[in-house]
Amino acid sequence: MVPTNYYVILSAILFGLGVFAFIFKRNVITIFMSIELMLNAVNLAFVAFSQALGKLDGQVFVLFVIVVAAAEAAVGLGIIILIARNRQTLNVERVDLLKL
Amino acid sequence: MHSLFATKDDLYITLAKVCVLLFVVLTVNAYLTWFERKVVAHIQSRWGPHRVGPHGLLQPLADGLKFFFKEDPTPAGVDKFVYHLAPLLALALALTSIALIPFGPDPIRWHGHDIYLGIAPLNLNVGILALFAITALGVYGVALAGWSSNSKYPLLGGLRSSAQMISYELTLTMSVVGVLLMAGSFNLRDIIDAQARHPERGILGWNVWPQILGFFCFFTAAVAETNRVPFDLPEAESELVAGFHTEYASFKFAMFFIAEYTSMITVSCLCTIMFFGGWLSPFPASWTFTHYLPSVILIPSGLWVIMDGFHYETLFGRIVLPGIGTAITALGLALIVLPHQYNEFIQAPFWFLSKVLLFLFVYVWMRGTLPRFRYDQLMAFGWKLLLPASIVNVILTSFVILAKMQWGHP
Amino acid sequence: MTAPLLVFFLLAALAVIGAVSLILQKHPIHSALSLIVVMVALAGLYLLMGAEFVAAVQIIVYGGAIMVLFVFVIMLLNAGVEEHTSLSKLAGPPGLLLVVALAAFVAATIAKSGAGVQAAAQTGALSSTKGISEMVFKDFVYPFELTSFLILVAILGAVVLAQREKS
Numbered sequence: 001m002v003p004t005n006y007y008v009i010l011s012a013i014l015f016g017l018g019v020f021a022f023i024f025k026r027n028v029i030t031i032f033m034s035i036e037l038m039l040n041a042v043n044l045a046f047v048a049f050s051q052a053l054g055k056l057d058g059q060v061f062v063l064f065v066i067v068v069a070a071a072e073a074a075v076g077l078g079i080i081i082l083i084a085r086n087r088q089t090l091n092v093e094r095v096d097l098l099k100l
Numbered sequence: 101m102h103s104l105f106a107t108k109d110d111l112y113i114t115l116a117k118v119c120v121l122l123f124v125v126l127t128v129n130a131y132l133t134w135f136e137r138k139v140v141a142h143i144q145s146r147w148g149p150h151r152v153g154p155h156g157l158l159q160p161l162a163d164g165l166k167f168f169f170k171e172d173p174t175p176a177g178v179d180k181f182v183y184h185l186a187p188l189l190a191l192a193l194a195l196t197s198i199a200l201i202p203f204g205p206d207p208i209r210w211h212g213h214d215i216y217l218g219i220a221p222l223n224l225n226v227g228i229l230a231l232f233a234i235t236a237l238g239v240y241g242v243a244l245a246g247w248s249s250n251s252k253y254p255l256l257g258g259l260r261s262s263a264q265m266i267s268y269e270l271t272l273t274m275s276v277v278g279v280l281l282m283a284g285s286f287n288l289r290d291i292i293d294a295q296a297r298h299p300e301r302g303i304l305g306w307n308v309w310p311q312i313l314g315f316f317c318f319f320t321a322a323v324a325e326t327n328r329v330p331f332d333l334p335e336a337e338s339e340l341v342a343g344f345h346t347e348y349a350s351f352k353f354a355m356f357f358i359a360e361y362t363s364m365i366t367v368s369c370l371c372t373i374m375f376f377g378g379w380l381s382p383f384p385a386s387w388t389f390t391h392y393l394p395s396v397i398l399i400p401s402g403l404w405v406i407m408d409g410f411h412y413e414t415l416f417g418r419i420v421l422p423g424i425g426t427a428i429t430a431l432g433l434a435l436i437v438l439p440h441q442y443n444e445f446i447q448a449p450f451w452f453l454s455k456v457l458l459f460l461f462v463y464v465w466m467r468g469t470l471p472r473f474r475y476d477q478l479m480a481f482g483w484k485l486l487l488p489a490s491i492v493n494v495i496l497t498s499f500v501i502l503a504k505m506q507w508g509h510p
Numbered sequence: 511m512t513a514p515l516l517v518f519f520l521l522a523a524l525a526v527i528g529a530v531s532l533i534l535q536k537h538p539i540h541s542a543l544s545l546i547v548v549m550v551a552l553a554g555l556y557l558l559m560g561a562e563f564v565a566a567v568q569i570i571v572y573g574g575a576i577m578v579l580f581v582f583v584i585m586l587l588n589a590g591v592e593e594h595t596s597l598s599k600l601a602g603p604p605g606l607l608l609v610v611a612l613a614a615f616v617a618a619t620i621a622k623s624g625a626g627v628q629a630a631a632q633t634g635a636l637s638s639t640k641g642i643s644e645m646v647f648k649d650f651v652y653p654f655e656l657t658s659f660l661i662l663v664a665i666l667g668a669v670v671l672a673q674r675e676k677s
Contacts, residue, residue: 002518002558005620010522010555012616014548016609017529023605024533027592029584030541036576037529037545040552043568051559056641059564060650063642066571067657071664073576077583078671084587090538091593182539225639229566233553236574240546243578247539247585255585262582266575273570286639 007048014041028080028090032073039069109213117219118199125198129361130160136464143468154409154417164354172350175249182248187348187355190241194359194366197234200227201369202289204379204448217449220288227288228280231370232273235325239265241359242327242344249347257343260333260475267482268324268331274490275317278497279307279374292378299385306377311497315375317490322367324482326360328463330470333478368459369452376455379448391443394450398432517558525551538589542580549573563639 018041021034043062050058080090087095134149134156141148149156174183199219207214224230239262246258280286283294291307298305308315324331335343345356372378383390402425409421435443473481528547535541549572556565646654 002514006518006522007555007559008620009613009617010525012613012620013526014529015616016613017526017533019612020605020609021529021533023601023608025541025592027538027541027589029538029580029587029589030532030592033532033538033541033545033580036572037532037548040549040572043564044552044555047556047559047561047564051561056638056645059561059638059642060645062564063567063646064650064653064657066567067661070571070576071661073579074664074668075671077579078668080583081587082671090587090589179537179539182543226562226566229563229570233566233569233574236570236578237546237550239574239578240581243581243585244539244543247581259582259585262578262585266578266582269574 004048004052008045011041011045011048014038014044026091026093028083028092028095029077031092032076032080036069036073039065113213113215114219117215121199121219122195125195125362125365126358128365129358130164132361132364132460133163133357134160135460136467139461139464140468143465154412154414154421157420167351167354170350172352175251175347177250178347179248179250182244183347184352186241186245186248187352187359189244190238190359191355191362193234193238193241194362197231197238198362198366198369200224200231200234200288201366201373202292202378203452205289205292206445206448208445224287226286228276228286228291228370228374231366232269235272235363235366236269238325238359238363241356245348245356246344249344251347253340253342254344254346257333257335257340257346260340261327261344264324264327264331264333264478264482267479268321268486271317271482271486271490272321272325274487274494275314275321276374277490277494278311278314281494281497281501282307282310288373288378292373292380295377296380302380302384302387303377303382306375306380306382308375310500311375311493313489313493314497315371317486317493318374319371320486321482321490322371323463323466324478326363326367328360328364329467330472331478332472333475364460364463365456368456368463371459372452372455377451379452381447381451391447392436394443394446395432395435398435399429402426402429402432514558518555521551521554521558524548525555536591538584538592539581542577542584545580546573546577549577561638563642 015038018034018038021037022031025031025034043065046058046062046065048058050056050062083095084090089095137159138148138156149159152158152162174180202216202218202220204217207216209215220227242261242265243258246254246256246261249255279291283291285291285294295306327333327335333340333343335345340346345353348356381390405425405428406422407425409418409423409425412418412421435446525548528544528551531544532541532548535544549568553565553568553573556562556568
């Protein structure tokens with residue numbers, strides 16, 4: 001068996017990389033993807049602890065997280081399409097005006 | 101998961117099975133193209149391929165050689181990595197999904213090992229989910245091929261395919277829920293066993309009768325998932341000049357081709373397993389005389405091939421066709437003459453293959469008959485008709501199961 | 511080194527490489543592909559832990575639906591290579607610092623309380639699918655209904671957003 005520590009540390013690393021991508025990337029879509037990366041990292045920790053504690057709550061939570069991520073993707077990508085349509089750019093630095 | 105390979109022998113057996121399945125699938129693929137061209141040709145009152153070999157039987161070989169020796173250009177301005185990755189991805193995923201299909205119930209005993217037909221482990225508890233997972237990834241092959249080609253028509257094809265796949269995957273998944281509720285398991289073997297609960301009913305015990313709505317939703321969605329007529333919008337020849345694979349030539353094109361035909365076979369296997377009783381015989385278990393049906397079919401068709409071969413125009417055909425016919429007849433005779441256990445063993449694969457062939461024929465038949473959907477019709481059909489129908493099927497099935505549990509019918 | 515540990519390190523390396531590649535790639539499609547690699551690697555890790563159902567759902571929903579939606583939008587908007595201004599390059603070093611601090615903090619916390627967690631890690635695989643369904647439809651039925659409501663709202667929101675204004 002793989003110790004639960006390993007999974008949690010991997011989860012921490014992935015979450016950190018997600019945070020870094022969120023700060024560093026400039027394309028709205030990629031920024032959105034880094035949020036998904038963070039959610040995935042959290043899911044890994046959930047499943048690891050669920051397995052370690054011998055309870056299924058963690059796995060049920062992962063399902064909820066996935067569902068929420070799907071809802072978020074639908075709305076978020078709708079907003080991104082609107083941004084691209086109105087500003088002709090996907091770079092977040094060029095989307096800094098409240099009014100056109 | 102960890103006990104996948106208990107011993108080294110198991111590892112070798114699995115490797116051998118992979119090789120055999122790969123060979124069989126690729127050969128069947130090749131002859132599926134021949135079968136398709138012949139059937140479509142006869143639907144359209146043509147002869148189909150008949151130049152290479154007797155009845156065009158060597159045509160797949162010639163096509164294969166052609167794919168190998170054509171020039172393989174990489175168009176300018178493509179995204180090289182993704183352009184080369186896309187066909188590999190499509191082929192790999194298609195071949196992986198067929199590895200999860202079980203082909204027969206009983207193991208072959210060989211030097212103390214039980215060798216089951218099919219590569220997937222017996223206790224693969226998420227069988228059908230794993231298959232859907234692999235199919236779900238299959239869309240990337242098409243979408244990425246379209247995007248990376250740096251060309252208008254492929255891009256449109258890629259866009260169409262990703263939208264189409266997302267839409268029809270919902271129906272595909274919802275429509276099997278009824279079957280899963282009835283079987284109480286994701287395991288493909290359990291699903292077939294659940295249809296054999298009443299062996300005296302034979303064909304009437306199959307899932308297709310209580311799940312007729314689910315079956316139509318599933319088959320339609322599956323045809324859409326495999327990008328076949330009438331849902332072949334991603335590669336529509338007449339509008340998009342072959343769509344996502346316009347810029348692919350030679351072996352990379354062949355990879356898409358093989359991937360598409362392999363997923364056709366997978367879908368036919370799945371339909372057979374989920375709705376048509378897998379390897380179960382359509383006759384009640386007490387009718388043991390039907391066990392001679394394989395021989396009864398094989399011997400006359402073998403004799404017919406021999407007769408046909410004697411009149412063939414070319415000398416090559418006059419030698420080869422009677423040879424094939426003799427082999428088929430001999431196989432049919434052997435099943436009668438040899439000890440009973442061989443005949444028993446052949447039953448399951450025989451029925452499984454017959455049903456799969458039937459579905460492949462339906463695929464080709466549809467290609468020869470139906471016109472292509474328009475894009476808006478495709479979306480409206482998927483979202484407004486198929487998806488609600490599959491949800492209604494789930495609700496009806498669960499109510500019936502609940503009622504049976506409440507009032508205690510077996 | 512035992513076989514599961516080896517598989518773990520392989521998949522973990524794949525996941526980390528995918529995540530790093532998400533950051534380094536310039537084109538959004540390449541970033542999306544990297545993220546898909548991460549997700550498939552995570553699904554493999556779930557399988558390793560015996561959480562088969564979650565692994566399948568991870569690939570079907572994340573890999574097969576959400577990421578396809580991303581790829582679709584990238585293709586639809588014809589997103590080009592990302593451009594970086596001097597301001598955004600400035601965000602790199604502090605961000606890296608933050609990430610290292612975060613990872614170190616989590617690692618330290620685990621190292622402090624790790625013994626207890628590690629000891630319990632031997633329960634073995636649970637029969638997950640049935641147990642999960644019982645929990646979702648019995649213990650978590652209100653959250654479940656709430657999520658379905660959330661999805662409904664999200665669908666409506668997406669439709670309203672994507673609708674072209676009548677002019």
